[in-house]
Amino acid sequence: MAFGWNSFFEDQLDQIEDTDGLEVGRIAIELRGVLEVITEAGQVSVRVPGRMHHAANTGGELPAVGDWVLIKPPLRDGEDGWVEHVLERRSKFSRQASGNRTREQVVAANVDRFLVMMGIDGDFQPRRVERYLSSIREGGAEVSVLLNKIDLTDKLAAFEQQVRDVAPDTPIHLVSAKKTKGLEQLEPYLVAGQTLALVGSSGVGKSTLLNRLMGAETMKTGGVRGSDDRGKHTTSHRQLIQLPSGALLIDNPGIRELQMWQSDDGLEETFTEISELAKDCRFGDCQHRDEPGCAVQAALAEGKVTRARLRSYWKLRTEQSNQSERQLHQQRNREKQFTKMIHHTVRDKHKGRYK
Numbered sequence: 001m002a003f004g005w006n007s008f009f010e011d012q013l014d015q016i017e018d019t020d021g022l023e024v025g026r027i028a029i030e031l032r033g034v035l036e037v038i039t040e041a042g043q044v045s046v047r048v049p050g051r052m053h054h055a056a057n058t059g060g061e062l063p064a065v066g067d068w069v070l071i072k073p074p075l076r077d078g079e080d081g082w083v084e085h086v087l088e089r090r091s092k093f094s095r096q097a098s099g100n101r102t103r104e105q106v107v108a109a110n111v112d113r114f115l116v117m118m119g120i121d122g123d124f125q126p127r128r129v130e131r132y133l134s135s136i137r138e139g140g141a142e143v144s145v146l147l148n149k150i151d152l153t154d155k156l157a158a159f160e161q162q163v164r165d166v167a168p169d170t171p172i173h174l175v176s177a178k179k180t181k182g183l184e185q186l187e188p189y190l191v192a193g194q195t196l197a198l199v200g201s202s203g204v205g206k207s208t209l210l211n212r213l214m215g216a217e218t219m220k221t222g223g224v225r226g227s228d229d230r231g232k233h234t235t236s237h238r239q240l241i242q243l244p245s246g247a248l249l250i251d252n253p254g255i256r257e258l259q260m261w262q263s264d265d266g267l268e269e270t271f272t273e274i275s276e277l278a279k280d281c282r283f284g285d286c287q288h289r290d291e292p293g294c295a296v297q298a299a300l301a302e303g304k305v306t307r308a309r310l311r312s313y314w315k316l317r318t319e320q321s322n323q324s325e326r327q328l329h330q331q332r333n334r335e336k337q338f339t340k341m342i343h344h345t346v347r348d349k350h351k352g353r354y355k
């Protein structure tokens with residue numbers, strides 16, 4: 001089994017009691033509730049059974065593109081199969097799902113390295129990169145930044161510096177997907193069995209890059225949109241494909257607004273210079289605002305940390321703690337409803353809704 005299968009997943013099979021009649025596969029596409037799974041026998045359409053939805057706590061446990069699953073294949077042609085088990089993930093990148101509910105959406109699972117893409121055009125917003133880096137690192141994957149469309153400027157150094165300021169410890173690659181420039185820098189990532197994923201706003205050139213790496217027009221690409229119709233995306237669903245090198249690449253629809261799900265450690269790793277300084281603050285819980293003996297404020301006064309950087313640290317910190325509070329609140333509500341839920345499940349079972 002290719003597609004990134006390795007001993008981490010293989011070992012889990014021994015822990016599962018009854019695998020009779022089940023097949024192993026990796027989720028390659030998710031489209032309106034139907035998952036396309038790549039198995040040794042080919043591609044199979046499967047659905048997520050109701051009991052998995054019921055058992056899901058935050059939504060993050062539900063199978064996502066990149067997950068390895070055990071499936072029950074369809075009995076007849078034209079029918080869908082079912083997901084039976086989701087194998088433990090090596091990494092995940094989650095965000096708060098759009099809408100008001102506190103709900104985790106896994107953008108992609110089991111990704112080794114995310115490529116955060118930004119264009120040198122209307123989309124250029126370095127502050128957004130900090131958000132991506134925090135969320136991705138929290139989920140345990142590596143990350144690099146791709147600054148695309150370098151053919152559109154002759155002031156490249158200035159753009160690059162702005163990205164470096166927000167991603168001091170992250171590999172940054174300057175490329176033009178369309179003009180096939182700088183792509184040789186990505187070769188070390190394109191190792192057989194490694195899974196990469198492209199993320200970024202709509203129109204930054206994710207699918208264009210995928211096509212270049214694929215050497216074929218696999219994905220549809222589109223124009224860059226004005227602010228009036230930002231809701232439209234050229235790529236409408238996530239898709240995992242195997243590149244000629246044997247590496248796997250997940251193309252994602254553009255993310256309009258990345259609301260963080262969790263990013264405690266991710267934040268610390270993204271603002272390393274601030275977390276380093278913070279060790280010398282007088283108070284362990286220093287917010288680096290106006291506390292006495294704050295090493296971060298001292299560095300700010302000396303010009304070693306920029307105000308913009310500190311401001312964005314505060315902003316993401318606050319967002320993160322609000323999010324944690326909401327999650328905690330929801331968890332409590334769930335516990336309260338637990339007995340009620342069991343009741344319902346038992347009743348539904350009696351109605352024969354479950355196989």
Ligand SMILES: Nc1nc2c(ncn2[C@@H]2O[C@H](COP(=O)(O)OP(=O)(O)OP(=O)(O)O)[C@@H](O)[C@H]2O)c(=O)[nH]1
Nearest residue numbers: 176177178203204205206207208221222234235254
């Ligand atoms: N000038 C220039 N244009 C590019 C480059 N890469 C991509 N584009 C153009 O940018 C537009 C958007 O490209 P896509 O690849 O569809 O962007 P995407 O990130 O996949 O967008 P969504 O699928 O909506 O998320 C297309 O018109 C591409 O031709 C580049 O390096 N330079």
Ligand SMILES: [Mg+2]
Nearest residue numbers: 206207234235
């Ligand atoms: Mg696309």
Ligand SMILES: [Zn+2]
Nearest residue numbers: 281286288294
């Ligand atoms: Zn401090």
